[in-house]
């Protein structure tokens with residue numbers, strides 16, 4: 001189909017992140033005129049419910065997989081931009097590292113791509129002097145690709161390609177699930193939150209804000225060329241988060257600051273003992289212990305003043321709770337609910 005709009009290929013389009021990016025890219029301009037972008041969505045299964053939903057909105061859906069790079073090359077043909085969110089947990093760190101590099105090269109070879117955006121992650125290896133207790137594979141793969149990209153040219157011109165890295169953070173929307181949200185309500189009505197983060201701070205990003213940052217990047221090609229944007233919506237300790245919950249909902253709540261071992265005992269032990277990705281024996285428990293240590297020990301920080309300058313409407317935990325009429329009652333269909341380990345109800349009942 002001929003279009004004067006800029007086609008953006010979204011890899012990970014049917015996921016929660018890709019969905020938010022697509023929504024933001026299709027937003028009309030401030031004066032009400034239509035968005036300058038149109039979307040090509042890559043999926044392994046065009047017949048999935050999510051892919052059909054995208055197609056029903058008039059979005060071009062193409063079949064492909066990051067496991068088959070010829071399909072990715074075909075999907076890149078003719079696009080102006082690419083938003084690439086490879087799925088660490090499905091493909092594993094080794095493949096993600098290779099795919100991240102190779103998809104960039106394919107984008108350069110295709111010749112139509114002008115702006116390549118990599119959904120990245122903080123380089124926790126560098127930030128901790130390569131301490132393995134802080135190195136979850138879904139950070140290290142994405143960060144390694146980001147480092148490699150920094151060694152590549154980023155050219156802002158009508159006939160060449162620039163790149164930008166958007167390093168994100170845990171989705172605030174996961175407060176709707178058992179990983180971040182309250183684990184139980186005591187008979188006296190107290191909502192029980194539990195975390196392994198101690199007094200540390202967790203940068204979180206709402207999916208809607210993540211979409212806004214992606215849109216900002218495509219709208220500001222020259223400014224964001226060769227840059228890594230470290231995004232978040234808010235940075236909070238769990239005590240602050242729980243106090244905000246009470247302020248917003250009027251409900252009693254408690255934050256149990258647990259050790260990492262105590263926290264994992266709240267989940268099904270078979271689930272947390274599973275490998276976190278197909279190419280590793282590192283378990284879900286070890287992977288998420290590394291994440292817990294990153295936040296507990298304040299390894300990952302964010303410049304909230306810069307973030308609020310770039311995106312003045314960025315949410316806080318409080319505004320996100322108000323906007324979503326957050327009650328603390330968990331939603332089954334919450335983002336990535338299928339990936340979380342099953343709760344250990346016996347242990348949780350004792351909290």
Ligand SMILES: NC(=O)c1ccc[n+]([C@@H]2O[C@H](COP(=O)([O-])OP(=O)(O)OC[C@H]3O[C@@H](n4cnc5c(N)ncnc54)[C@H](OP(=O)(O)O)[C@@H]3O)[C@@H](O)[C@H]2O)c1
Nearest residue numbers: 012013014015016017043044065066087088090138170171
């Ligand atoms: N959870 C968080 O807080 C968080 C925060 C920041 C970043 N991330 C990162 O985001 C990534 C996951 O994305 P998400 O959060 O949107 O998860 P999601 O909702 O589970 O979506 C996963 C997406 O990956 C696609 N996908 C999986 N394997 C693929 C393959 N071989 N080829 C092409 N597409 C494939 C799926 O597409 P189809 O099934 O349609 O093919 C789907 O669109 C992970 O790398 C994770 O580390 C997560």
